[in-house]
Amino acid sequence: MKRSTQARYMLGMVVDATGSGMYLPLSLLYFHHNTGLSITRVGAIISAAAVLGLVSNPITGVLVDRYGARAVVVGGYLVRATAFASYPLVHDPVPLFLAVLVMAIGDVSFSPSIQSFIAEIAEGAARDRLIAAQRSLRNAGLGAGGLLAGAALALGSDRAYHGIVLGSAVAFAVAALLIRSIPTRPRATAVTRTARGYRLVARNRPFLALTLLNVPVAFGYMVLSVSLPVYVTxxxxxxxxxxxxLYAVNTVGIAVLQIPVTRLLTRYRRTRSVALGATVFATSFVAYAVLGVVSTGTALVIGVFVATAAFTVGELMHGATASAMVASAAPAETRGRHLAVYQLSWAVPTALAPAVLTGLLTASPTGMWLVLATAVGGAAAGVLRLEPRLPRAAVRPGTPEPEPGSTGAETTEPEQADPSRALRDA
Structure with a gap:
């Protein structure tokens, strides 16, 4: 991948993240301020629109396979820019729901389309490194956007609120232009024309297993924003x-360490790195559970930081590598559909986490952490067992991907017969 291509892509991600970071911390406050509705009612409307927006997820996969990932990424950005530009005109519940629904549709399209786009412009270890750089810079961009929002809100005026959402609209429009300028390789369409709906995805049992194994890990990711604040306080x-x-420890850690950690992990099998990352996640949950029986004092505070640091290490090992592995496990011709299905393993836990995790926390704080640790640990073991059934290109970053139109069913088993190679990759 050319450096100019990477530079444009990363600049687009920074602009995107900055726009998102400006708005995310004050989404409820903005509509409460602009409409006069209660925070509770605004939250209910936004949640309802977000759930309905999930319906567009399968459509995103079809659009990616038919028109290419770049077109869908750009379209999603423009949809979100339009939604943000309409926000200052929203003053009543129905227009609020419609505007947020448009925004939700744009949001839902982002993850499967951007992962497909990365797969189109980068291969092998370069894909892992690009995803790592994206995660690092997006964390930095979200932080910068949050600071800009804080500075604007300090003015305490309507213009400040409207300036934030319109600034986010401009950011998404600029990101669309940057992504549109990046060249992509010719797409394969032979299988796409004969594939009806998601039948090819349904037949890909290893990929579906990989998707299901991600569900408990996705719930694990949510503890930092859902469970941990309540548990700590x-x-x-x-x-x-x-x-x-603690949140700063995590975000700064990802921003600073994601690139070097992922660069190191590209020497090893992705399945091993993902499983180890999930295992570290599980260890951090056990540590949080133990803290519940530790007396208050310096030891408790140190323990919380150690557990959060372990959580961050698990995320560093799992996040970028898992994304690269899944993108490589999806056949090129139906990658959009495959990644749209995989995205459900994130979207559903994200939607259910507030209810599920708070319910477990209310029933038994220690039990919640141990349930999460057991589930995530089981997912780690499942990924290792699944390794022989995954395409070699998904497991080993340096393996060339199959040509478009091939079955993509080559597994890691033939290479495991080479003792020297197995020893090196173990």
Missing amino acids: QELDQPSSLVGV
Whole structure:
């Protein structure tokens, strides 16, 4: 991949993340301020629109396979830019629901289309490194956007609120232009024309297994924003300011360390790295559970930081590598459909996490952490067992991908017969 291509892509991600970071911290506050509706009612409307927006997920996969990932990424950006530009005109519940629904449709299209786009412009270890750089810069962009939003809100005026959403609209439009300028390789269409619906995805049992194994891990990712704040403040009786510091430890850690960690992991099988990352996740959950029986004091605070650091290490090992593995496991001709299905393993836990995790936390704080640790640990073991059934290109970053139109069913088993290669990759 040319450096100019990578530079344009990463600039697009930074602009995107900055726009998102400006708006995400104040989405509820903005509509509460602009419509006069209660925070509870605004939250209910936004959640309803987000759930309905998930219906567009299968359509995204079809559009990616038919028109190419770049077109869908650009279209999604323009849809979101339009939604943001309409926000200052929203003053009542129905227009609020419609505007947020348009935004949700654009949001839902992003993950499967951007992963497909990365797969189109980068292969092998370069794909892992590009995803790592994206995660790192997106964290930085989200932080920068949050700071800009904070500065604007300090003015305390309607213009400041409207300036934030319109600034986000401009950011998405600029990101669309940057992505549109990136050249892509010719797409394969032979299988896409004969594939009806998602039948090819349904027949790809290893990929479906990979999708299901990601569900408990996705719930694990959500604890930082859903469970941990409540656990730290109510169960461990620590000040709410500590939650912000813990969140900073995670986001700064990802921004600073994601690229070097992923560069190191490209030497090994992706399945091993993903499984190890999930295992570290599970270990951090056990550590959080143990903290519930530790007396208050310095040891407790240190323990919380250690557990959060372990959580961050697990995310560093799992996140970028898992994304690259899944993109490589999806056949090129139906990659959009495959990744749209995989995205459900993130979207559904994200939607259910507030209810599921808070319910478990209410029933038993220690039990919640142990349930998560067991489920995520089981997912790690499942990925290792699935390794022989995955395409070699998905498991080993340096393996060339099959030509478009091939079955893509080559597994890692033939290469495992080479003792020297197996020893090196173990």
